Amino acid sequence: MRRAVLNTDATAFGGSGLGNMGQVVAADEPALGQPASARVFLPPLATLYLIPGQWNAPQRAVGESEMRQDV
Numbered sequence: 302m303r304r305a306v307l308n309t310d311a312t313a314f315g316g317s318g319l320g321n322m323g324q325v326v327a328a329d330e331p332a333l334g335q336p337a338s339a340r341v342f343l344p345p346l347a348t349l350y351l352i353p354g355q356w357n358a359p360q361r362a363v364g365e366s367e368m369r370q371d372v
Contacts, residue, residue: 302326303339303351310344319344325351 303325310316325339332338343349 302354304354305349306352307350308344308347309349310347316344316347320349 305321305323305325308316308320310319312318319342321342325341327337327339329336330338341349
């Protein structure tokens with residue numbers, strides 16, 4: 302699991318406020334020769350910083366208050 306610590310698409314930075322709800326979790330779906338893969342929503346013209354760790358609702362990254370619904 303990776304936790305988002307910064308999403309420059311946050312409304313605080315003038316962005317749309319879309320994201321991954323503060324976390325990205327790998328699935329047991331092989332991809333590119335690796336045993337697991339993850340789907341990550343990358344907002345256009347934004348930077349997303351992820352770090353290893355558990356996700357806790359009060360510790361969402363800046364801009365992770367909304368989740369993209371069509372992913």
